[in-house]
Amino acid sequence: MHPSSSTGVEDMAALGDLHDGAIMHNLFLRYQQKNIYTYIGSILAAVNPYQPIPHLYDRKNVELYSRHHLGEITPHIFAVANECYRSLWKRSENQCVLISGESGAGKTESTKLILRFLSAMSQHSLESTSKEATSHVEQALLESSPIMEAFGNAKTVYNNNSSRFGKFVQLNFCQKGNIQGGKIVDCI
Numbered sequence: 001m002h003p004s005s006s007t008g009v010e011d012m013a014a015l016g017d018l019h020d021g022a023i024m025h026n027l028f029l030r031y032q033q034k035n036i037y038t039y040i041g042s043i044l045a046a047v048n049p050y051q052p053i054p055h056l057y058d059r060k061n062v063e064l065y066s067r068h069h070l071g072e073i074t075p076h077i078f079a080v081a082n083e084c085y086r087s088l089w090k091r092s093e094n095q096c097v098l099i100s101g102e103s104g105a106g107k108t109e110s111t112k113l114i115l116r117f118l119s120a121m122s123q124h125s126l127e128s129t130s131k132e133a134t135s136h137v138e139q140a141l142l143e144s145s146p147i148m149e150a151f152g153n154a155k156t157v158y159n160n161n162s163s164r165f166g167k168f169v170q171l172n173f174c175q176k177g178n179i180q181g182g183k184i185v186d187c188i
Contacts (some may be wrong), residue, residue, distance in 0.1 A: 010075050011039040037075035046078050048106040057113060062120045077110055081117035088173065111169060118171060122178040 008029035009015060015022050030038050031047045038045045055061070057078075065078035069086070073079070084095045097114060099107045166187040172180045 008033070008035075009038075010035075011041070011071065012038070012045070013041045019093065028080075035074070037077065039071065039075045042070060042083075044077060046101075046106060046110060048079065048104065048109075057116070059120075062117055065117070066121060066124075076115045077113050081114045082121070085118060085121050106166060111167070115169070115171075119179060122173070124177075 005047070007027050010030075012018070012023055012026055015026060015053045027038060027045065027047055027165075030036070034049070036047045036049050036051055036053070045129070054074075061076065061078055062071070065076055065082050068079070068082070070079050070083040080097060084097055087093075099110050099114075101107050168185040168187050169182065171182040174180045
């Protein structure tokens with residue numbers, strides 16, 4: 001067995017043994033250490049901890065990940081959100097984050113975390129008089145999700161907000177970098 005397969009790695013592209021068993025074992029090792037995020041190159045794999053992990057999503061981590069590029073520090077959903085936000089300005093092109101997983105995997109929570117991070121970045125770019133308006137945009141987007149979840153959804157044994165539909169969340173940013181609006185669309 002390759003040493004990386006017994007200690008675990010932050011980026012599974014570096015696994016010495018790359019097969020299903022090694023990937024699952026690496027995720028298990030990291031999960032036991034309360035490291036729920038693991039990279040696979042530029043892809044982020046997340047394992048739902050089914051419990052809060054203190055300070056994982058606090059303001060300190062928002063600031064930390066906003067100052068680093070993807071892969072420079074430990075894997076985190078904020079690193080993906082930051083890369084998306086930076087690429088929006090660096091490439092002047094639309095950016096996309098695809099969140100996929102089984103029922104109860106944490107897709108809705110991951111979406112909320114990305115929205116929280118992007119809102120924080122948006123607020124950094126604003127004057128103090130405009131910050132309140134942006135936080136209202138973020139709040140409206142976050143609050144609209146439960147309303148949309150109520151229509152046409154089936155409750156499962158894993159999760160009571162399960163949906164038979166995909167969600168498309170679109171955010172619009174102005175040239176200064178702050179959120180101007182957005183929408184959530186169900187995709188069948």
